[in-house]
Amino acid sequence: MQLPHHIDGRRPLSAAVVKALDAFIDKIEDAPADTIPVLEVTGFPEPGHPDLPEIATVNKWERVLRRLERLDRPTVAVVRGDYGGIAVEALLATDLRVAATDACLHLPAGPRGVWPGMGLYRLANQVGFARIRRSILFGGTISVTEALARNIVDEVSDDVAAATAAAVALLETAVGQDVAVCRQLMLDATTTTFEEALGRHLAACDRLLRQDPAGEVADAAAVR
Known part of the structure; x- marks a missing residue:
């Protein structure tokens, strides 16, 4: 809509x-x-x-x-x-x-x-x-x-x-896929060093890995 x-x-x-x-x-x-x-x-x-x-x-x-x-x-x-x-x-x-x-x-x-x-x-x-x-x-x-x-x-x-x-x-179809996070990572890419960007990208990856199929972030302890 x-x-x-x-x-x-x-x-x-x-x-x-x-x-x-x-x-x-x-x-x-x-x-x-x-x-x-x-x-x-x-x-x-x-x-x-x-x-x-x-x-x-x-x-x-x-x-x-x-x-x-x-x-x-x-x-x-x-x-x-x-x-x-x-x-x-x-x-x-x-x-x-x-x-x-x-x-x-x-x-x-x-x-x-x-x-x-x-x-x-x-x-x-x-x-x-x-x-x-x-x-x-x-x-x-x-x-x-x-x-x-x-x-x-x-x-x-x-x-x-x-x-x-x-x-x-x-x-x-992109709703719920952390659009804002991916957008910000791209915006930062031209002004951020690899070392500075790495932590932000790893955090974004971790967040995605901890999401359940509905897109909600699961409790970290439950994942482990």
Whole structure:
């Protein structure tokens, strides 16, 4: 089952935007285990938009995106048309991304160029510095073909609704498999040494080995 939430990239970042996404995450956490959050991201800010957020709002936005990124279930983004601003930043915090054939990415930007938020951090980690460097430093758009080649999106479809339904059906089978743990291990992989990562991976393996068929963690003494 999918539960949608719309992120409108035309809107400036505000306390209301942060509150809405925070409330959506609350709803997801209280929903049945097979509920998959689906972010519908569209729109990009008009050039020279005068409404700039306060740094406290930026901090809260980054924290709620991190909360989305650490959900204990897989997340999906659906992209249509031109998208930028907060829409791109939300997209980069999801696991699986389906794009329409008319999708076109506009890097989050302000009057002084590309916005130096954590979207840059996620792009560099997910795409690679060399593959995204020119777009970040000099701006410009990224076509859906380029976005697919750079793994910014995972699938391009003429029928986004059908592709999204298929993705949700697939991801429903991943519920209960410590999605959040595996995601975090991958996120840490680019910044953690082998020795530091080993203990975390062993702990994750131990947790998986101690799960019963229903996905509940068994008592360690009972396993022994």
